[in-house]
Amino acid sequence: MNYTNYLLTLHWFKNTIDNKLNDEILLIILNLNHKERLEKIEKLEKDLGLDNKKHNYESFDISKVESFNDLKDIKKNALVIAHDLIDINKISNLECNILLCFYNDILECNSLETKGKLKTLSKEDTEEVKDLKPEDCRDDDFYDSFIKKNNPLDIIFSNDDKIISKCISSRFIKNSFIIFKNINILQSNRVMHKTIWEEQIQEDIFTLLKYKILTARLAVAIYKSSTLRLNDSNKKIGLYYHNELGIKSKLIHIPKSKPSKKIKAYHLKDNNI
Structure with a gap:
């Protein structure tokens, strides 16, 4: 469980709620079938108050994404929902940046942080989060959290x-x-x-x-x-x-x-x- 990854994810949601464009596509891994993944993300969006009519935001299931490069120019905060075992060619010649996290991890981190019994994430959880950029991360956390080009x-x-x-x-x-x-x-x-x-x-x-x-x-x-x-x-x-x-x-x-x-x-x- 990576606490920095949790903070990065909260910051991504905070920007989205505030209608600020993030520099990364958020990729959330849920090891569930297609229907269950959609249900979980719909609940997360409801808990966070996210609405693609109100916010500059759109979510995509991985089955609808041929390449992450297809999302780099949409001028929206893009969230991609996926199971594990994604075709690696979807990130080949990547021209955008991806923030990678596991759904269960962010809820578990939030539950520990708030001492809550229920693993939920709400808009209130994002309000206190400070700006956190990739360059602010330790090297270990950076490579655990981001998929982006390097030298x-x-x-x-x-x-x-x-x-x-x-x-x-x-x-x-x-x-x-x-x-x-x-x-x-x-x-x-x-x-x-x-x-x-x-x-x-x-x-x-x-x-x-x-x-x-x-x-x-x-x-x-x-x-x-x-x-x-x-x-x-x-x-x-x-x-x-x-x-x-x-x-x-x-x-x-x-x-x-x-x-x-x-x-x-x-x-x-x-x-x-």
């Missing part, structure tokens, strides 16, 4: 295993749920089982921080999860890193690997960054 090099040279790991996975996996199906699109080789791939990515992060060796596998995962250019080819991604780092990938021996192995990677000590 891959900022992630790589953060020298922070949590930031790198969260950039790759936390936007796509929450509360033990895979939110976006076809998450294997983040892989350089899409035939590997997700669990094995995740274990290898963690090893690659350790190798990056310890030895300044960026494996091609990790480079692809960081590039796709940062730029959200999910369908770019390995060749195109390799060209990006060649241009940005000034080096090419090559077979590199991974120090202290057991069994000893060589893997395609970039040795960051070979460049001037």
